Amino acid sequence: MIHKYSLNGYHIVLDANSGAVHLFDEAPFDMLDYLEEGEIPEHPPEAMTDALKDRYDEDTVREAYEEIRELNRKGQLYSPDEYEKFAAMLKSAPIKSMCLNIAHDCNLRCEYCFAAQGDFGGERMLMPFEVAKSAIDFLVEKSKGRHNLEVDFFGGEPLMNFDVVKKTVEYARSIEKKYDKNFRFTITTNGLLLSDDKIDFINREMSNCILSFDGRKSVHDRLRVRVDGSGCYDSVLPKFQKLVKERSKDKDYYVRGTFTKYNLDFTKDIQHLLDLGFNEISMEPVVSEEKLDYSVKEEDLPRIFEEYETLSNLIIQRSKEGKEFDFYHFMIDLDQGPCAIRRLRGCSCGNEYVAITPTGDIYPCHQFVGQEEWKMGSVLDGSLNTDMKDSFALANVYSKPECKNCWAKFYCSGGCNANNLQYAGDIHKPHAISCSLEKKRLECAIMIQAALADQK
Numbered sequence: 001m002i003h004k005y006s007l008n009g010y011h012i013v014l015d016a017n018s019g020a021v022h023l024f025d026e027a028p029f030d031m032l033d034y035l036e037e038g039e040i041p042e043h044p045p046e047a048m049t050d051a052l053k054d055r056y057d058e059d060t061v062r063e064a065y066e067e068i069r070e071l072n073r074k075g076q077l078y079s080p081d082e083y084e085k086f087a088a089m090l091k092s093a094p095i096k097s098m099c100l101n102i103a104h105d106c107n108l109r110c111e112y113c114f115a116a117q118g119d120f121g122g123e124r125m126l127m128p129f130e131v132a133k134s135a136i137d138f139l140v141e142k143s144k145g146r147h148n149l150e151v152d153f154f155g156g157e158p159l160m161n162f163d164v165v166k167k168t169v170e171y172a173r174s175i176e177k178k179y180d181k182n183f184r185f186t187i188t189t190n191g192l193l194l195s196d197d198k199i200d201f202i203n204r205e206m207s208n209c210i211l212s213f214d215g216r217k218s219v220h221d222r223l224r225v226r227v228d229g230s231g232c233y234d235s236v237l238p239k240f241q242k243l244v245k246e247r248s249k250d251k252d253y254y255v256r257g258t259f260t261k262y263n264l265d266f267t268k269d270i271q272h273l274l275d276l277g278f279n280e281i282s283m284e285p286v287v288s289e290e291k292l293d294y295s296v297k298e299e300d301l302p303r304i305f306e307e308y309e310t311l312s313n314l315i316i317q318r319s320k321e322g323k324e325f326d327f328y329h330f331m332i333d334l335d336q337g338p339c340a341i342r343r344l345r346g347c348s349c350g351n352e353y354v355a356i357t358p359t360g361d362i363y364p365c366h367q368f369v370g371q372e373e374w375k376m377g378s379v380l381d382g383s384l385n386t387d388m389k390d391s392f393a394l395a396n397v398y399s400k401p402e403c404k405n406c407w408a409k410f411y412c413s414g415g416c417n418a419n420n421l422q423y424a425g426d427i428h429k430p431h432a433i434s435c436s437l438e439k440k441r442l443e444c445a446i447m448i449q450a451a452l453a454d455q456k
Helices: 026-034 046-052 058-073 129-142 158-179 196-205 217-223 233-246 267-275 298-320 340-344 386-393 417-424 432-455
Strands: 002-007 010-015 021-023 097-101 148-154 182-189 206-212 252-259 280-285 353-356 361-363
Touching: 002 026, 002 432, 010 026, 010 432, 021 432, 026 046, 026 058, 097 129, 129 148, 129 158, 129 353, 148 158, 158 182, 158 196, 182 196, 196 206, 196 233, 206 233, 217 233, 233 252, 252 267, 267 280, 267 298, 280 432, 298 432
Parallel strands: 097 148, 097 353, 148 182, 182 206, 206 252, 252 280
Antiparallel strands: 002 010, 010 021, 353 361
């Protein structure tokens, strides 16, 4: 399977199964329209030569065709799918990462919040330390022989329960040597409650820190509002800048923004973040019911595609100027690529990753929280629905019919299971808008790498 497209002056061909990417001249690029999967025949098809005879001379056609055949012989063009046979062999794996919903409460009331503005559709509450401790013990037990473990402090707003965050980190660190584990902590925050002591702790203990911030003041304050409806841009910004400025180079962070129908020109928000001193950026499309005013709809896709191209050009231009920055959705490895399991099953929710509520309930991930039918057990009694865990382990690009024959399947790996369930009705049915956006981002990401290679 191949995917061919032209963007920014480049004729790009991706061989989906091998992961090989080619930049073609016009002649071989046009020839691909007359070829099919499998071994390329020795001589050009008659339909091809007839269609192209007025555009290219015989020597050009012969050389271009031989170039195509050579790539085919090397397994880099129209290569066979060697992965499907392994899909049924995917098994449940030890749990290695956990999302601790340390606070089912929030001091903001963001309109687009998937967590029902912090309470996940239930009672507002904070996680007691006893539950967090039990969650750490559960992770240690269920991780079996895994050495490196990840714990994400999430909400709601985790800083509303910061004492428990600190105690949980302290407890986990205290048992690392005993159980031969290494904990990597992450926290996501809206920044309102950041203080010097919290910044110091986060920068010392958190391997990654996700800062929720949407960009321009008018954009940020439109949907990210306090309980009283007022904006929070002016309060949050200097705290985020201080945290990033004082963060050591060996610790990660990124600003996680959300764009909606209100700011389809989101490159301006990214530029604003760059001007403010942030250079690790993610700008996610809102995922919501289409009936909502701020929702991204099918009709918005052409405009968003245009904006991704605008952003691509910004990245290329800043690279020329020595002002590189990372945009999460454009960061792909075209040399090694993801491992086989990641290609088949990108999302580890419900299998290697689980989420824990303040009452100790276990869910496949933070976006399933509150949906009782997806409750997997409890860290308080150590129960775990292994049948559900096994079913998530088998969710892969070949168990999702619409993904099976998609050129992008080994990069998105079937998309977000939670979004698929909520908006398509089944974890095995991809969310159509998310698919379209992912494909466009991949096209742009590949083109950017071609352009950056040209600069060298």
